[in-house]
Amino acid sequence: MADSDDEYIGSSGDERGKRASNSRKQKGAGDAGKERWEEIQRSWDNVVEGADGSISAAVVGLLEQNKRKRLLKDTTPLQRGIIRHLVLVLDLSIAMEEKDFRPTRFLLQLSHACDFIKEYFEQNPISQLCVIGMCDGLAKRISDMSGNPVEHISAIRKLRANGVEPKGSPSLQNALDMARGCLWNSPTHGTKEVLIVFGALHTCDPGDIHMTIKAMVQDKIEVRIVGLAAQVAVCSELVKKTNSGSLAGYGVAMDEKHFRDLLMANTTPPPTRQANTNASTLLTMGFPSRFSNPGHPTLCACHSNPITSGYMCPRCMARVCALPTSCPACSLTLILSTHLARSYHHLFPLANWVEVARHDVKKRSPKLCFSCERPFPKLAALPPSSTVAATGDLATKRTSNAPVPGVKAVPSISSTGRYACLDCGKWFCVDCDIFCHEEVYNCPGCEADPEGKEKRQREKEALAAKETAQTGQSSAAQGDAMEIDG
Amino acid sequence: MSGSLQSFEQLEALPPATFKKLYQEPCTTLALFRRMLPNLAKSIVMAMLYQDDPVPMSFINAWVKPTSRREKEMALGKLRRLCITSEKNQKLTLDATFKASFREALTGGSRSFGTPCTTEDKHPVTVEYLDNYATAQWEAILHYMVGTESERKPSEGVMRLLVAGGLMEKRSRRAEITQAGFSFLLQDANTQVWTLLLQYLSMAASLRMDHVEILHFFMLLGSLDLGQAYSKAGLTPTQLNMLEDLRDYGIVYQRKSSSDRYYPTRLATTLTSESAALRTVQQGFDAAMSQSGQGFIVVETNYRLYAYTSSPLQISLLAFFARLSQRYPNLVTGKISRQSIRQAIRMGITASQIIDYLTVNAHPQLRKNTPVLPPTVVDQIRLWQIEGERMKATPGSLIRDFSTERDYRETLNYAEELGVLLWRNDQKRWFFVSRHEQIADFIAQRARAQAAKAQGRA
């Protein structure tokens, strides 16, 4: 098909199928005549020799860049759906027997699904999950909608133990219908989501899938897909229609790590779309206190198991063994304040720290990281910015080809190894940066030195006031805290 | 690593009077506390340290979880054997001298931690120099044992020590290495140092040097600072004599025997650290020792061995149990095979020693695996070893001749709880235990209780 190349160049309204046009749209800034498969990326171009002939500086730079890559998430405080109802759809079709992901796609999918469930309930303790499988043209229910991670993980393990092997073709329509049914009873104040892991390139449906898609849109269910083979047209249509035209929810995995990243990106609560503003309600919840009677077991109301310590529903005094749950007697949602607290960092995210540019590092600048007191590397020992920028660009190109939803491309990494918080002005090292943004969600500088932070705030305000007086224009208006993403 | 605790167990055999004298010095109490007590025992000692009244046993029993009874018994037994605690009327008391010295160690105020020199040294000595000195001395000893030619020969005193310790034996005119010597070579540096020192201790009795003072000096050395000069003032004559010998081992450095200051080397300051702790310290030491930085051996699952070293000592050690085939400027390759392992076993090296040696010197790349060495290789080395032996001997005692079934059952259950039970025969009412002292105590106790009951009834 040597002459098909000429046909592609320059012609946009092509009827070669949506796939070709999609791929061309995603080339972005690539050359006009080249296909994506023609743009070869040589990984050895990333490694550049430093001035002394060794590549250690470039290696250090690459390591740092890897560390920071996943950090640069969008951290404007968005309104997010905290109470989530997610249906996880696993692909159990014959296409999952492929061994391009070690050991097989099927096994990797199951192990990542278990990790996903654990992480999901850690990040969203008051949410619920349900697991469905697409096997042999049918949709099989693997576990029911519940808020208990152990149930789901043991159901998946049982699947493996019972020797279920991938078989047949996947049926997207059946899975979507079953998911719709699972989400039927979920209340409006929560989100309704479906996450599909799709490894095949076709679907085998009993009816018209477009009707199903229309029904999903009507029910305000959002669908996100992680593809394993290639982009499938019907999947992208599904995602686009249910997410108000945005294709950010559909990602195709390039390697095992990328697969995991795509899957795990769904643990963070999704930003609320404009369509769902009527989801704001006031929920009645109970905060039970713990009781313990060692030696005098009583029965728990949810499973009828004997327990010696548990929680008492404040409204009806029924005893339950574990939280969060809904009281079996009066249907009141019972949670601990810690469960709510787990989700606060999504609503009040920690702002990203900016790299300190080379020219800002002066003699009197801090020489130690503020939180862990590790000395910063000397400027002379670091690779010059030109080398780093080159590698940065190559990496940018690579990451932008496989967008992980919610992650911006890496602009360039710091050539100084110092990162500053904009609120309190303190400098930190790269390890503290990762630690604070991924695990603690607190800025040590803002917490440990609130007076310094206040001082800096006042200075900034004074500066802004001066600018306003000078220019007469208002300084950049602060966005509304509850910005709604489109 | 396995050897070090064994060598310390020799110390447990000392009579109680010696312990009392030992505990008069705070640095010795600190060193013994760190090195010889299991974790639980340390917590128990600390809890009792600032209490003046004896602690009832019921309290200790309530404090330790019922599932950890074995650890508790082990800890209490150890404390008793080291004469740190004594039991009376179901109450546990901490030995008064130990208590006082340990408190002093924590708060300071004694002079037992070595007196640093006040005057400046005319010929200052750097840490590097000390490391090189220690390395040279120590390697001389090891080279001598292995039989490689080296420029420095160890002194007469050292050679006598090696022969007396059974590590080498005199055959015709030269001294040859023995089986015990092989195991010595495969241990890590700290264990080796301690073995020699303990050998020195046992020889000291014949030289009429006081046990206690020697041990004091060892512990004192363990708490000194590297690179700091210490003055000889305050050392007893015995300890002054020891300085001479310790110079030969590379533990202490003195410019001349008459100078009144001495420098402890790294071998000294790591005397009282635990073996696991030594890894971090050892890194600096190894850098000086074999110029290979951290571990240097890579073992593959196909039984091939790659050692990034050029030190003749290490190469000869490897040659004991592996067949070395190629040698490069910085690398030696070889294969572990059935013949080579059997040859090593014939020489007296055991599989565990080989495995410990490989683990201890494993390359950092290999350390990232869990377990460190490939399990196939480890298991196969062990299998090759047991090919040569079909029988295993376990020392212990046979308990028999029980009069009633009930006696038998109760004693058996007690033995099982302690974890010392090895074999039983219910029909003949015999059972075999590894340690009999506690069983004997238990039986005596029961006999007494029964006699008292019988008397009370009569």
Added chain:
Amino acid sequence: MDRVDATEHFAQHAQGDLPSLLVLIIDINPIPWTTNPLSTALPFNTALSNLLLFLNAHLAFSHTNKVAVIAAAAPRGGGAKILYPAAELPTDTKGRPQSRPPQPAPQPGEPNKYRPFKDLEEGVLAGLGKVLASVNEEDDGTDRTVVSETRIAGALTLALAYINRLAGAGADNLGQTLTKGTGTTEAGTMQSRILVVSVAGDVASEYVPVMNCVFAAQKKHIPIDVCKVAGNSVFLQQAADATGGVYMKLDAPNGFLQYLMMAYLPDPAARQHLVLPTQANVDFRAACFCHKKVVDVGYVCSICLSIFCTVPPDNICMTCQTKLAHTVGGMVVRKKKKKKAGTATGSGAGTPTVGTPRP
């Protein structure tokens, strides 16, 4: 993995003790320390010397144990400051750490101390002295009224960052108890714990940062022990409970040292064998955002998760200012919808259901 059996020629060598890091957070809020009853039962000097003794005891356990000390409620800064280890001097041009400042040589015959203990005590006292001396620094206009509550989130965050640096990112306390005695001691095998000596109550606005720290510690299996010498703190109770640490409110503050030695000294490895004081009933109930009173049954805004004790006026959430849907007795009225198939389950409940939906 099935190991070959019956070939242990040497006795099982005891597992080497793992190195342990103790991070101590001292609350130096002056108001509780200088008012009765604490100033008579346990003056600050006594408490400090007891703590130094306790830290020495921790170091005495093993050569590789480490200590760090952080002060909370520091006068300048208001949050936290690391007292010990003092900031490392950066390496000089050749890459070697600068030598420590020459120390005055002690006179012969003068009592001396085990070097690590001496370094620790001097370091802590020097750091504390610097922090207290900063009270006399010039004022720069910030509001410095001393409050009787202590900000603890900054100290916890610094402690966690320090532990993260020492133990290696990605290290996990639990991971080491599973490895056998051939443990390596490079970064990644350090067991750590945090001990908070607290004398005052909580600052309510710190709820979110403190809970963030607690969850991070929970994830890394770092126990947070709390020794409450005076005052009452709900956050610290929850922190100790969530991370598996020891929480004790001292009834007799003059027995401070014995409390420390017995309950707080055993490291996580030894704690497996010991029965430790636990809290019977931790109050996990939330405080409402409007009146700050503890609620049993409350109303939660689904957008920003703020808790209210009664329906807010005009149905507008106080924190996020969104108009909330009209609630009827706690349940949301929902229009009946035509369903595709199967049964109808009528009005949507205000609470998520746990039952099996039918497709």
